[in-house]
Amino acid sequence: xxxxxxxxxxxxxxxxxxxxATLSENRKLDWVAVSCNDPETISYFKTFGYDIPMYxxxxxxxxxxxxxxxxxxxxxxxxxxxxxxxxxxxxxxVLSMKxxxxxxxxxxxxxxxxKEADIICQVELELHYNPSVKRLLQLIDDKTVGNLISFxxxxxxxxxxxxxxxxxxxxRAYGKRVPLKENDPRFRGGALSDxxxxxxxxxxxxxxxxxxxxxxVADNIRDIQEEDxxxxxxxxxxxxxxxxxxxWSRTETKIQxxxxxxxxxxxxxxxxxxxxxxxxxxxxxxxxxxxYYCGGPNDRYTVQYTYFDEWIGMxxxxxxxxxxxxxxxxxxxxxxxxxxxxxxxxxxxATGQPVYLNGGEK
Amino acid sequence: MVKMCEALSELxxxxxxxxxxxxxxxxxxxQVTCNKGKFHFTYDYQQLQSTQIPLFxxxxxxxxxxxxxxxxxxxxxxxxxxRVKNICPQSTLGGxxxxxxxxxxxxCEQLLSGDEIIQIFSVPHSSHPYLNAICTTRNGAKIxxxxxISHTAAAPVQMHEIVCRTGIITDVAVDTQTEQYPIYVxxxxxxAVYADTDxxxxxxxxxxxxxxxxxxxALSAPEQLDTLxxxxxxxxxxxxxxxxxxxxx
Numbered sequence: 376x377x378x379x380x381x382x383x384x385x386x387x388x389x390x391x392x393x394x395x396a397t398l399s400e401n402r403k404l405d406w407v408a409v410s411c412n413d414p415e416t417i418s419y420f421k422t423f424g425y426d427i428p429m430y431x432x433x434x435x436x437x438x439x440x441x442x443x444x445x446x447x448x449x450x451x452x453x454x455x456x457x458x459x460x461x462x463x464x465x466x467x468x469v470l471s472m473k474x475x476x477x478x479x480x481x482x483x484x485x486x487x488x489x490k491e492a493d494i495i496c497q498v499e500l501e502l503h504y505n506p507s508v509k510r511l512l513q514l515i516d517d518k519t520v521g522n523l524i525s526f527x528x529x530x531x532x533x534x535x536x537x538x539x540x541x542x543x544x545x546x547r548a549y550g551k552r553v554p555l556k557e558n559d560p561r562f563r564g565g566a567l568s569d570x571x572x573x574x575x576x577x578x579x580x581x582x583x584x585x586x587x588x589x590x591x592v593a594d595n596i597r598d599i600q601e602e603d604x605x606x607x608x609x610x611x612x613x614x615x616x617x618x619x620x621x622x623w624s625r626t627e628t629k630i631q632x633x634x635x636x637x638x639x640x641x642x643x644x645x646x647x648x649x650x651x652x653x654x655x656x657x658x659x660x661x662x663x664x665x666x667y668y669c670g671g672p673n674d675r676y677t678v679q680y681t682y683f684d685e686w687i688g689m690x691x692x693x694x695x696x697x698x699x700x701x702x703x704x705x706x707x708x709x710x711x712x713x714x715x716x717x718x719x720x721x722x723x724x725a726t727g728q729p730v731y732l733n734g735g736e737k
Numbered sequence: 738m739v740k741m742c743e744a745l746s747e748l749x750x751x752x753x754x755x756x757x758x759x760x761x762x763x764x765x766x767x768q769v770t771c772n773k774g775k776f777h778f779t780y781d782y783q784q785l786q787s788t789q790i791p792l793f794x795x796x797x798x799x800x801x802x803x804x805x806x807x808x809x810x811x812x813x814x815x816x817x818x819x820r821v822k823n824i825c826p827q828s829t830l831g832g833x834x835x836x837x838x839x840x841x842x843x844x845c846e847q848l849l850s851g852d853e854i855i856q857i858f859s860v861p862h863s864s865h866p867y868l869n870a871i872c873t874t875r876n877g878a879k880i881x882x883x884x885x886i887s888h889t890a891a892a893p894v895q896m897h898e899i900v901c902r903t904g905i906i907t908d909v910a911v912d913t914q915t916e917q918y919p920i921y922v923x924x925x926x927x928x929a930v931y932a933d934t935d936x937x938x939x940x941x942x943x944x945x946x947x948x949x950x951x952x953x954x955a956l957s958a959p960e961q962l963d964t965l966x967x968x969x970x971x972x973x974x975x976x977x978x979x980x981x982x983x984x985x986x
Contacts, residue, residue, distance in 0.1 A: 666803045666906065668905060688937070
């Protein structure tokens with residue numbers, strides 16, 4: 376099978392370093408080029424030592440390299456629409472970051488463009504390629520703990536806003552400046568916008584859609600423009616209850632580049648599940664156990680992640696889909712209800728009321 | 738077996754390690770025939786022959802690579818000592834207390850980037866597969882080992898803690914005493930645990946996964962196998978002496 380020729384646009388997303396590693400190591404892939412116009416990001420990229428041609432814009436890259444099969448759109452959220460348009464114009468398959476857009480009209484436009492251009496568009500929800508999550512979904516499907524009563528999950532991390540400033544800018548993270556609620560100085564675009572995974576996985580685990588969500592925000596841990604601490608509860612259409620925590624409740628050092636010593640709380644990212652069934656209970660830690668150290672640079676007790684390879688399986692699927700021109704597990708269409716649920720959480724925060732989805736009634 | 742063969746063939750092709758032609762399970766090991774030749778991997782370490790490759794599957798375990806990486810990156814510096822505990826049920830690969838001691842000698846040398854153990858004071862039990870030991874490396878690091886086979890243990894009690902001048906590296910989380918797992922199921926028939934940590938080898942047991950990863954690594958760099966064999970022979974000689982008790986070097 377020929378190697379798939381891939382490129383990365385913008386280089387600004389928090390996950391982009393994972394793509395550097397995956398694209399340079401996976402023999403199924405031929406990493407052709409990158410595009411970036413931010414001088415600071417360019418100089419940081421150069422420190423990795425990859426010998427990859429770089430272009431100031433996505434379009435210049437696509438014109439210079441017509442052999443590109445697919446593009447990893449690794450830009451800030453507000454740029455996704457424009458980059459998706461370009462990829463569709465040049466008929467390039469797309470790996471979209473985890474939130475394609477929060478704007479419903481834009482989202483529908485993306486679906487239309489991708490369909491018309493007949494491209495593959497996979498949404499990066501890498502937890503599907505986590506072995507513990509795969510086992511968890513299988514255990515639930517096998518009714519190991521009987522019928523589900525409640526799906527409870529955390530996707531709690533440190534805040535990336537110091538290392539990836541676009542995530543602290545409501546316009547760039549959410550696409551527009553929407554106040555969180557009346558008499559609140561904060562805007563949408565924070566921790567909730569950063570953590571779609573558990574809103575996606577609950578749909579796979581329950582084989583159901585959201586009936587309603589109810590969300591509340593706490594006062595912020597950090598002095599930033601967006602929410603960083605919130606809880607979400609509610610019910611799926613099949614009656615399964617849930618409690619979700621998509622917060623930035625792990626603390627961090629305000630450094631400009633993710634590196635050793637970034638975390639203050641020992642574990643920088645936790646995705647944990649408590650699955651309650653009528654015949655038992657499952658506890659799952661998607662990123663554990665690990666190894667642990669106390670050492671440089673701050674002499675803090677720290678988790679050294681040991682199993683964190685989701686990008687391998689995800690890129691394998693993307694390549695296979697490109698070569699066989701078939702749709703991936705997580706398509707734009709599938710992901711839309713996940714984004715709708717996240718927007719419903721913002722609406723619930725704004726109104727103080729539960730928000731019913733999918734035509735559901737009170 | 739078929740699953741192991743398929744998995745190794747797939748990964749060897751994916752990562753350009755080799756083209757697998759044949760995979761055979763032998764008594765005490767596996768034989769892999771590929772475009773690079775014939776490779777006889779054995780976990781019957783006591784009978785290790787010069788043409789065989791000791792199947793030191795722990796060498797490719799990610800957690801140990803991460804621990805070693807922390808030292809190599811100098812996140813934690815100047816290792817002084819290691820505390821090792823490995824009291825486990827009999828391995829599916831067999832080998833008894835000698836195999837446990839060999840594993841831990843090799844693993845400690847790996848964690849210390851090749852700093853060889855040159856002296857052991859051991860206190861073996863005369864009638865049970867159990868042994869305590871204090872080892873010394875060429876660079877002067879001390880290693881305490883508590884090793885045993887427990888026929889009643891359901892799960893291994895394992896710990897590797899590297900004590901350094903500037904900090905500590907450990908594979909046991911603070912305030913826990915036993916091995917942790919990614920998944921616990923508390924069901925009607927008691928508690929079950931799952932340890933799926935390798936997406937590419939999903940569904941295989943831990944030893945199988947480690948063996949495949951080790952064989953893949955060996956096939957990727959067969960030129961390093963002579964060093965591995967020589968090292969294993971030296972370590973085995975040390976194991977035989979240590980099992981007698983007292984000081985050996």
